[in-house]
Amino acid sequence: MPRVVVDVMLKPEILDPQGQAVANALPRLGVSDVASVRIGRRIEIEFTGEPDLDRAREIADKLLANPVIEDFTVRLAETDETVDAHR
Amino acid sequence: MTARVGVVTFPGSLDDGDAARAVRISGAEPVRLWHGDPALHGVDAVVLPGGFSYGDYLRCGAIARFAPVMETIVDAARGGLPVLGICNGFQILCEAHLLPGALTRNQHLHFRNRDQVLRIEAVGTAWTNAFQSGQEVLIPVKNGEGCYVADPATLDRLEAEGRVVARYVGGNPNGSQRDIAAITNEAGNVVGIMPHPEHAVEALTGPSLDGLGFFTSVLKHLVGAPA
Numbered sequence: 001m002p003r004v005v006v007d008v009m010l011k012p013e014i015l016d017p018q019g020q021a022v023a024n025a026l027p028r029l030g031v032s033d034v035a036s037v038r039i040g041r042r043i044e045i046e047f048t049g050e051p052d053l054d055r056a057r058e059i060a061d062k063l064l065a066n067p068v069i070e071d072f073t074v075r076l077a078e079t080d081e082t083v084d085a086h087r
Numbered sequence: 088m089t090a091r092v093g094v095v096t097f098p099g100s101l102d103d104g105d106a107a108r109a110v111r112i113s114g115a116e117p118v119r120l121w122h123g124d125p126a127l128h129g130v131d132a133v134v135l136p137g138g139f140s141y142g143d144y145l146r147c148g149a150i151a152r153f154a155p156v157m158e159t160i161v162d163a164a165r166g167g168l169p170v171l172g173i174c175n176g177f178q179i180l181c182e183a184h185l186l187p188g189a190l191t192r193n194q195h196l197h198f199r200n201r202d203q204v205l206r207i208e209a210v211g212t213a214w215t216n217a218f219q220s221g222q223e224v225l226i227p228v229k230n231g232e233g234c235y236v237a238d239p240a241t242l243d244r245l246e247a248e249g250r251v252v253a254r255y256v257g258g259n260p261n262g263s264q265r266d267i268a269a270i271t272n273e274a275g276n277v278v279g280i281m282p283h284p285e286h287a288v289e290a291l292t293g294p295s296l297d298g299l300g301f302f303t304s305v306l307k308h309l310v311g312a313p314a
Contacts, residue, residue, distance in 0.1 A: 014236060015262075017196050063153070066146055066182065068189040069236060 001046055003077040004056040008065045009040035044077065051076055090115040090309050092302075093130035095160075097122040097151050101138030102173065102285060109285040110134065113302035122154040132169035132213070132305045133160055135176025137229075137283055147190060147232050148178035157183060169213035169305050170277045174230055177269075177279030186270055186279045187245070188237030193230065194262025202294040203228040203282050204256040205268050209249050212275040213308040217300040224253075224297035228260050228268075228282040235263035235270075235281070245270055252278055 010016050016038045023037040043064055045056055056074045065072040092110040094117055096103045107117035118130050122140075127133070140151035151157060161183050164170045172180040180186045193199060202225055207218040218224070237245070242265055245251050252269035259266050261281070269280035284298030 013238075014191065015194060017192050017194055021196055063149065064145070066149065066189055068181070068187075069191060 002051045004045040004047070004051045004053060004074060005077050006043040006045065006056060006060045006064055006072055006074050007040060008043065008060070008070050008072045010038065011069055011071055014069045090132070090306050091118050091128075091130045092116070092305065093118045093120040093127060093133040095120045095122060095133065095135055095156055097138070097140035097154060099139040099142055100136050100175070102283065103136040103138070105283075106134045106136040106173065106285045109288045109298065109302050112288050113299055113306060115302070115306055120156055122151070122156050125155040125159045127156075127159055127163060127168075131309050132171070133163075134285075135160075135170065135172040135179050136285070137174030137176060140175055140179065143175075143232075146178075146182070147175060148180075148182040151175075151179045152182040161185060164272075164277050167274065167276050169308060171214050171301060171305070172277075172279040173283055173285060174233070174281055177281055178232070180277060180279045185277050186272055187241045188235055188270070190230075190232050190281070191234045191236050192232050193234050193260075198229070198231040199233070199260040200229040201227070201260065203260060203268075205253040205282060206256050207253050209252040209271060209275075211249070212252060212271045212278050212304075214271075214278040214301045214304050215252055216307055217304040223256060224300070225287065225295040226282040226284050226298050227286045227294065228255075230261060230281055233261040233263065233281040235261075235267045237264065242267075248273065253280060253282075 019037040019039045026034050060072045092115045094103050094107045110117040178190045181189050207222045210218050210220045250271050252271050254266040255268050271278045284301040287293035287295050287298030
């Protein structure tokens with residue numbers, strides 16, 4: 001069943017201390033050419049029937065993201081985009 | 088008649104017991120409310136306690152906002168019911184859009200737990216009328232996501248309308264914008280505060296008795312409020 005992917009990111013003007021902490025840890029890996037890191041959240045939604053982007057947008061706006069501090073995008077998952085995308 | 092002050096328990100609430108105790112010490116009758124029960128059982132005011140409702144999943148307070156009891160509380164708060172949100176309760180009030188802005192991860196990423204001096208700046212609210220403007224109080228703060236943020240226009244409006252209820256003094260524990268520790272809504276019946284007044288109501292367990300003022304304020308407010 002096709003999934004809907006919602007990406008939630010802190011708005012650019014909101015400080016992301018988690019991202020900063022990760023960025024600050026990178027030199028310990030020997031990585032020195034990263035200017036900044038920002039951390040967001042990816043949510044995958046499976047509908048019982050056809051994927052409904054409008055409904056997904058409503059879910060994102062009301063629950064998944066807090067519009068005061070976060071932006072979100074909603075899209076259909078690519079066909080080759082699988083749950084174990086880490087491979 | 089003794090005022091009845093409701094204290095909500097969500098799954099993961101931590102300070103509901105202390106909040107109920109503070110209500111009792113202030114001279115009111117604490118009434119335990121349950122997240123899954125939309126009835127308010129005739130309470131005159133409500134406290135949303137601290138803790139980690141729903142495990143802080145997604146965002147602090149994001150899921151509690153949709154609890155059956157919250158739908159009733161949001162409606163009642165819009166109608167003037169005094170509501171005090173402490174710590175996680177403050178986060179829930181922001182998520183429920185009863186208060187503007189949001190609480191985010193402490194800027195330094197560390198959990199902060201210490202006795203904190205606050206300056207009370209708005210004494211016209213249902214929860215702070217027992218204080219004097221500019222009064223400094225000592226109240227425990229303990230949070231990991233207590234950094235208050237809002238856009239500059241919202242912050243300016245809060246300041247202009249005298250809705251910054253309390254500010255941190257002697258060091259900002261979490262990076263909150265403009266040192267904001269507590270705010271109120273336009274009507275002054277809804278207050279969100281990050282530090283914990285319910286932990287400062289007895290000499291045995293708290294650093295002061297300063298927290299009691301929040302709970303006696305609402306009793307004063309209820310006596311003066313039109314029926």
